[in-house]
Amino acid sequence: MFFDELPHFSKSVLEALREPxxxxxxxxxxxxxxxxxxxxxxxxxxxxxxxxxxxxxxxxECRCNELEIQRYKNKLSDPFLDRIDLNxxxxxxxLEDKASLSSxxxxxxxxxxxxxxxxxxxxxxxAKLDDKEIEKFCVLDDEAQAVIETAVFRFALSFRSIKxxxxxxxxxxxxxxxxxxxxxxxxxxxxxxxx
Numbered sequence: 790m791f792f793d794e795l796p797h798f799s800k801s802v803l804e805a806l807r808e809p810x811x812x813x814x815x816x817x818x819x820x821x822x823x824x825x826x827x828x829x830x831x832x833x834x835x836x837x838x839x840x841x842x843x844x845x846x847x848x849x850e851c852r853c854n855e856l857e858i859q860r861y862k863n864k865l866s867d868p869f870l871d872r873i874d875l876n877x878x879x880x881x882x883x884l885e886d887k888a889s890l891s892s893x894x895x896x897x898x899x900x901x902x903x904x905x906x907x908x909x910x911x912x913x914x915x916a917k918l919d920d921k922e923i924e925k926f927c928v929l930d931d932e933a934q935a936v937i938e939t940a941v942f943r944f945a946l947s948f949r950s951i952k953x954x955x956x957x958x959x960x961x962x963x964x965x966x967x968x969x970x971x972x973x974x975x976x977x978x979x980x981x982x983x984x
Contacts, residue, residue: 790830790831790832790833791833791834791835792832792833792834792835793834793835794835794836794837795834795835795836795865796836796861796862796864796865797864800864800866803865803866803869804866804868804869806832806869806872807868807869807872809828809830810832810872810873811872811949813827813828813829813830813917814826814827814828815828832873834873836865838858838878839851839853839857839858839861840853840857840858840861841853844858845878845880845881846881847881848881870983871947871949871950872949873983874916874953874956874957874981875957875981876981876982876983877981898964901966902960902963902964905963905966906963909926911926915927915956915959915960915963916956916960918956920952923952923955923956926959927955927956927958927959927970928969928970929955929958929969929970929975930969930970930971930972932971932972933958933969933970933971933972933974933975935972936972936975936976936979937951937954937955937975940954940975940979944982950982954975954978954979954982955970955978957978957981958970958974958975958977958978959974961974961977961978962974
């Protein structure tokens, strides 16, 4: 599911996504009944850095004031944003930009990680692991553990955020063919958190 111009969706629609994003289910309650539908989907959202879209542009001047920028960002609640695994800020492209991997190479990396997951005895995709499975499969080395403990206090991370960081760092470690989650994997996962 792709939501372009994310802050322009109504707050009620975005807040209604919280439960399906977290649990992969939609619950509908009526007077005499309650129905639960599966809702396992990949959510992608896109937004500009500010209302005019030029805040991070190297060639254009932003026309927004601080209050407008803050109002724009405040349309997305912290609990909603907390359910998004990766936050990537895109930069301007230049003629010198080149892809580091071809589509074929990326495809092979995904297959390699899938084999690593199966070999480890993990039956679900890493993003779908529950708390007990995270403890079993997302093992951090001592330095990585120290980094995440520091991040918890420095960034006031929620329990949900910590678990998402562990799962993202597990995937990064798998791409790196590393059995343990190391400091560099945690740091990269932290770089994908919203700012």
